[in-house]
Amino acid sequence: MPSTNETNGAPAVPANGSLASSAPANVERKGSISGSNKVKLLKPFNTANIKILLLENINETAVTGLRNQGYQVETYAKALSEDVLIEKIRDIHCIGIRSKTKLTRKVLEAAEKLGVIGCFCIGTNQVDLEYAAQRGIAVFNSPFSNSRSVAELVIAEIVLLSRQLGDRNQEMHQGIWSKVSANCYEIRGKTLGIVGYGHIGSQLSVLAEAMGMRVRFHDVVPLMPLGTSKQVDSLNELLEISDFVTLHVPETEETKNMIGEHELNRMKKGSFLINASRGTVVHIPALAKALRSGHLGGAAVDVFPKEPAANGKFFESELIGCPNTLLTPHIGGSTEEAQSMIGIEVSQALIKFINNGTSIGAVNFPEVDLRAIRDEEENSIRLCYTHQNVPGVLRQITDILAEHNVDKQFSDSKGKIAYLMADISDVTPEQIQEIYRRVSETPTNIVTRVLY
Numbered sequence: 001m002p003s004t005n006e007t008n009g010a011p012a013v014p015a016n017g018s019l020a021s022s023a024p025a026n027v028e029r030k031g032s033i034s035g036s037n038k039v040k041l042l043k044p045f046n047t048a049n050i051k052i053l054l055l056e057n058i059n060e061t062a063v064t065g066l067r068n069q070g071y072q073v074e075t076y077a078k079a080l081s082e083d084v085l086i087e088k089i090r091d092i093h094c095i096g097i098r099s100k101t102k103l104t105r106k107v108l109e110a111a112e113k114l115g116v117i118g119c120f121c122i123g124t125n126q127v128d129l130e131y132a133a134q135r136g137i138a139v140f141n142s143p144f145s146n147s148r149s150v151a152e153l154v155i156a157e158i159v160l161l162s163r164q165l166g167d168r169n170q171e172m173h174q175g176i177w178s179k180v181s182a183n184c185y186e187i188r189g190k191t192l193g194i195v196g197y198g199h200i201g202s203q204l205s206v207l208a209e210a211m212g213m214r215v216r217f218h219d220v221v222p223l224m225p226l227g228t229s230k231q232v233d234s235l236n237e238l239l240e241i242s243d244f245v246t247l248h249v250p251e252t253e254e255t256k257n258m259i260g261e262h263e264l265n266r267m268k269k270g271s272f273l274i275n276a277s278r279g280t281v282v283h284i285p286a287l288a289k290a291l292r293s294g295h296l297g298g299a300a301v302d303v304f305p306k307e308p309a310a311n312g313k314f315f316e317s318e319l320i321g322c323p324n325t326l327l328t329p330h331i332g333g334s335t336e337e338a339q340s341m342i343g344i345e346v347s348q349a350l351i352k353f354i355n356n357g358t359s360i361g362a363v364n365f366p367e368v369d370l371r372a373i374r375d376e377e378e379n380s381i382r383l384c385y386t387h388q389n390v391p392g393v394l395r396q397i398t399d400i401l402a403e404h405n406v407d408k409q410f411s412d413s414k415g416k417i418a419y420l421m422a423d424i425s426d427v428t429p430e431q432i433q434e435i436y437r438r439v440s441e442t443p444t445n446i447v448t449r450v451l452y
């Protein structure tokens with residue numbers, strides 16, 4: 001059940017109130033966000049009416065941060081089935097997910113009041129970003145708080161694979177003593193091939209060099225090589241020269257089955273494959289074949305095309321039982337440090353968007369912010385207007401605001417949508433209602449919010 005914290009005395013949102021179109025419900029003025037920084041708390045709603053659903057065991061730092069705002073926060077330890085999610089999402093203003101929950105167009109169509117999505121992870125492939133943007137729903141993620149955790153896991157896996165530690169460990173637990181050195185190697189001097197030299201790939205590059213590895217990488221864009229690493233011209237070249245190939249690309253149309261039979265055949269005999277990116281990047285039957293035939297010396301796989309929604313005995317894969325194959329349940333980013341940082345980072349972005357309209361860091365939405373309205377700026381409002389990105393819109397808005405004092409204004413666009421924030425001072429309650437009505441009735445309106 002949702003747990004409701006105390007209200008902060010702010011004016012109430014209408015009973016059917018939606019963050020995605022927050023009209024000024026009651027224009028009674030309220031005090032400052034805190035005595036210390038003297039900036040106004042910008043919101044036309046009672047925070048206790050804002051409903052937030054957090055799935056997939058999102059860290060306590062986020063739950064606490066959001067509850068401290070007074071929002072209603074309901075939490076679940078696992079992902080929900082599509083049917084249950086469609087029911088749950090109807091009534092909520094904000095949802096927090098990790099990599100399992102699929103926010104498809106079908107699910108989002110049911111989300112009548114949704115204004116913002118928090119992905120408490122790096123990947124955002126699980127959300128229909130374009131449809132969310134069309135609906136004026138901003139999506140935030142945590143672009144690098146778990147990168148180090150993934151890079152450290154991969155370093156561990158390189159050593160484990162190289163020494164066949166997974167198999168030795170299993171044998172020992174079965175009472176089998178099998179002391180061998182054949183096909184076991186030091187990693188010093190070996191070539192690590194990194195596919196995708198972004199936040200994780202480049203961090204890994206530094207750690208691997210510190211352990212004496214030679215690093216080569218492939219990326220679709222030219223990037224500055226760290227240390228003595230080098231970018232190579234093609235994926236094929238990287239596959240042919242590497243002793244270890246590790247994948248750190250996002251899930252896109254281009255990366256789907258990026259490593260299949262053809263690519264595995266290009267890899268050196270006895271080399272190793274590591275995938276901690278997304279399950280769709282590797283063709284699993286081809287990998288199982290390459291492992292069973294002995295063409296590959298081993299693999300470490302953390303992500304799978306189909307992953308169970310909850311913990312339990314639900315995992316099935318053709319990779320089960322393959323030689324020298326480390327299988328982990330998508331734990332690349334699962335450390336206390338990463339989860340705690342992600343919880344803080346994403347919940348802060350959600351709070352800023354809900355309360356102040358700030359979209360900095362959004363992945364599908366124009367990034368706009370204005371400096372805070374200060375206490376002494378009496379009777380000020382903030383207009384947040386998400387609209388279709390077509391010619392002539394700013395003229396309409398300028399006409400509507402022409403008689404008022406616009407203190408500051410900023411707008412930006414991304415693809416088909418644009419977002420404008422404007423702070424307007426010395427407006428009466430009647431004028432606020434009128435501004436809201438006229439802006440929200442413009443033909444290009446997607447979402448209009450007035451915060452004060």
Ligand SMILES: NC(=O)C1=CN([C@@H]2O[C@H](COP(=O)(O)OP(=O)(O)OC[C@H]3O[C@@H](n4cnc5c(N)ncnc54)[C@H](O)[C@@H]3O)[C@@H](O)[C@H]2O)C=CC1
Nearest residue numbers: 122123196197198199200219220248249250276277332333
């Ligand atoms: N196993 C786990 O728990 C985790 C998995 N991940 C996955 O790792 C992925 C990578 O994360 P970051 O390094 O933070 O992303 P990033 O966006 O910083 O870097 C990705 C790099 O891949 C490159 N790239 C994109 N398409 C490519 C292609 N077709 N061929 C070659 N390079 C390509 C990009 O140019 C970029 O440099 C995430 O998208 C996520 O899916 C992220 C965190 C945890």
Ligand SMILES: O=C(O)C(=O)COP(=O)(O)O
Nearest residue numbers: 098099100121122123333
């Ligand atoms: O950050 C990511 O993209 C991840 O894959 C980690 O996902 P998780 O938060 O563990 O479901």
